[in-house]
Every structure is written in structure tokens, then in C-alpha cells.
Amino acid sequence: MSGPEARIDAIPPAGPAGLDGSADLGDETAALRREVAALRRALAERDAFLAGVAHELRNPMTPILGQVERLTGAAAREAPEGRVAQGLAQLRWLVERYVRRATTLLDVSRAQTGQLALLAAPVPLAEVVEEVVASLSPMAAHAGSTVTVAVPDDLVLSCERLALDQILDNLVTNAIKYGDGGAIAVSATREAGTARIRVSDRGIGIAETDQARIFERFERAVGDPSTAPVGFGVGLWLVRRLAEAMGGGVALDSRPGEGATFTVTLPLHA
Known part of the structure; x- marks a missing residue:
């Protein structure tokens, strides 16, 4: 036999649940719901654990850092060019980087659980850029990169200073990691009540097919873990979340072998 009748005859007989198997389907749906609920609880527990670990890592x-700063100041007054002063300056930078990494973990956890509360206030952009670039100068020098800054002094943002610091730190760090030792530029312009902040490098660039992916958690521009720089893979995801939480956004312009430019848009202080 052929045709619709043959297809109907091929359907296995219905069990006790009935012809449409509605009872079996209901059981499967209930099981899936229980599994989803269990996964959500596991994720919540993981995020709570991550927040606790980040807090415990950062607080001590x-x-x-306070002691290192005190010793650095004393050594700089006694012998500014001495090896002790230089070593303490390097130690201070390493401790600050450690604190920043722990803060990143804490911010990721807060963003994931919807507890990332940002308070807007007037923030001078040029001042924060200068601080971030200065803190990353040892890393840039080690990579063979120079960082130039062109940010007008009159650009005052309406944002949270720590969040802005985190955004800039992640973008400049990213440029140093993937900039292939080339020049890095940080600039900003005013545009219709907003500031457009650009961080550009001349490094390996990012393929168009990867440009959306790298803004997701635990993703990187380099697909091969053996060649990727060390990191959590959450920096750009956090940049996007922080920028959006402050009423702005982030965009990327890049081509392989021609570097990358990340543009963050944030509101200006009225």
C-alpha cells in the first residue's frame, strides 16, 4: 500500500497514554523543567561562590597595597633612581593588577546576577585615561608598544568612575595583548551629548565572523587556546555590560592584519 494510508498504518499503536502520547510528553516536559531549575540553582551557587572568592582575594x-605605597614613597624620596624604588614601583603595579583582576571577577559575578548597581556622577575623562595608561605603562613597555592619548580636558562624563576605569583598563590591556608590539592610541570626541572613546591598535585584527562572539563571556579573539594571551576571556563582555549599564554601548571596527578600534559611547555630564 502506498500514499497517506500507508503512512498512517506505519504509526505504532498508542500505549495507555493515548494516541497522541500526551502523558509521555507531559512527563518529559516536567523532567526538563526540573533539570532547568537544577541548572539555574547550580549557576546561582557558582556565581555566589565566585563573588565570595573574588571578595576574599581582593580584601587582604x-x-x-597601602604598605607598598608607603614604602614606595619613602624610597622615592631617598633615592628616586635607586633599584629599591624601581623594584617597589614594579611591586606596586603588580599588586594593583592583582586587585583589578579580583575586581573583574567580582564585577562579572554581579553583572551575571543582576546586582551590578552603577551610580552616575561627573567624571573627568582625561584624568581617568591618564591614570589607566600610566598604570599599564610597564605592561606596554614590556610588549614594545607605545600608548598615545588625545582626550580633551573638557569632556566630563556622567558615569561611575570605577566602571569607567574598568572599561578603559580592559580595552587598553586588550590592545597591548593583541597589538603585536605596535602603537596604541586612546582618543575621544564629543558628539551630540555623548563622548566617543576610541582605543586603537595595529595588531592582528579580528575577523568579521568573530566580532560578535568576542563580546560574549569566556570568548577571545584568538580561537586557539595555545596561542591566546593569558586571561579570563570576560574583559570585552564586561566592557559591554558596564557601558550599557551606564546608558552607552561599545562597537568594533577591525580587519585581520590591520588592527582593531573599539569605540565606547557614554553620556556626557549635563
Whole structure:
């Protein structure tokens, strides 16, 4: 036999649940719902654990950083060019980087759980850019990169200073990692009540097919883990979340072998 009748005859007989198997389907749906609920609880527990770990990692470093700063200041007054002063300056930078990494973990956890509350205030953009670039100068020098800054002094943002610092730190760090030792430029312009902040490098660039992916958690521009720089793979995801939380956004312009330019848009202080 052929045709619709043959296809109907081929359907296995219905069990006790009935012809449409509605009872079996209901059981499967209920099982899936229980599994989803269990996964959500596991994710919530993971995020809570991550927040606790980040908090415990960061807090003990605050008094340590204070002591390092005190010793750095004393050594700089006694022998500014001495090896002790230079070593303490390097130690201070390493401790600050450690604190920043712990803060990144904490911010990721807060963003994921919807607890990332940002308070807007007037923030001078040029001042924050200068601080971030200065803190990353040892990393840039080690990579063979120079960082130039062209940010007008009159650009005052309406944002949270720590979040802005985190955005700039992630973007400049990213440019140093993937900039292939080339020049890096940080600039900003005013445009209709907003500031457009650009961080550009001349490095390996990012393929168009990867440009959306790298803004997701645990993703990187380099697909091969053996060749990718060390990191959590959350920097650009956090940049996007922080920028959007402050009423702005982030965009990317890049081609392989021609570098990359990340543009963050944030509101200006009225």
C-alpha cells in the first residue's frame, strides 16, 4: 500500500497514554523543567561562590597595597633612581593588577546576577585615561608598544568612575595583548551629548565572523587556546555590560592584519 494510508498504518499503536502520547510528553516536559531549575540553582551557587572568592582575594590586598605605597614613597624620596624604588614601583603595579583582576571577577559575578548597581556622577575623562595608561605603562613597555592619548580636558562624563576605569583598563590591556608590539592610541570626541572613546591598535585584527562572539563571556579573539594571551576571556563582555549599564554601548571596527578600534559611547555630564 502506498500514499497517506500507508503512512498512517506505519504509526505504532498508542500505549495507555493515548494516541497522541500526551502523558509521555507531559512527563518529559516536567523532567526538563526540573533539570532547568537544577541548572539555574547550580549557576546561582557558582556565581555566589565566585563573588565570595573574588571578595576574599581582593580584601587582604588593600592593606598590602597601602604598605607598598608607603614604602614606595619613602624610597622615592631617598633615592628616586635607586633599584629599591624601581623594584617597589614594579611591586606596586603588580599588586594593583592583582586587585583589578579580583575586581573583574567580582564585577562579572554581579553583572551575571543582576546586582551590578552603577551610580552616575561627573567624571573627568582625561584624568581617568591618564591614570589607566600610566598604570599599564610597564605592561606596554614590556610588549614594545607605545600608548598615545588625545582626550580633551573638557569632556566630563556622567558615569561611575570605577566602571569607567574598568572599561578603559580592559580595552587598553586588550590592545597591548593583541597589538603585536605596535602603537596604541586612546582618543575621544564629543558628539551630540555623548563622548566617543576610541582605543586603537595595529595588531592582528579580528575577523568579521568573530566580532560578535568576542563580546560574549569566556570568548577571545584568538580561537586557539595555545596561542591566546593569558586571561579570563570576560574583559570585552564586561566592557559591554558596564557601558550599557551606564546608558552607552561599545562597537568594533577591525580587519585581520590591520588592527582593531573599539569605540565606547557614554553620556556626557549635563
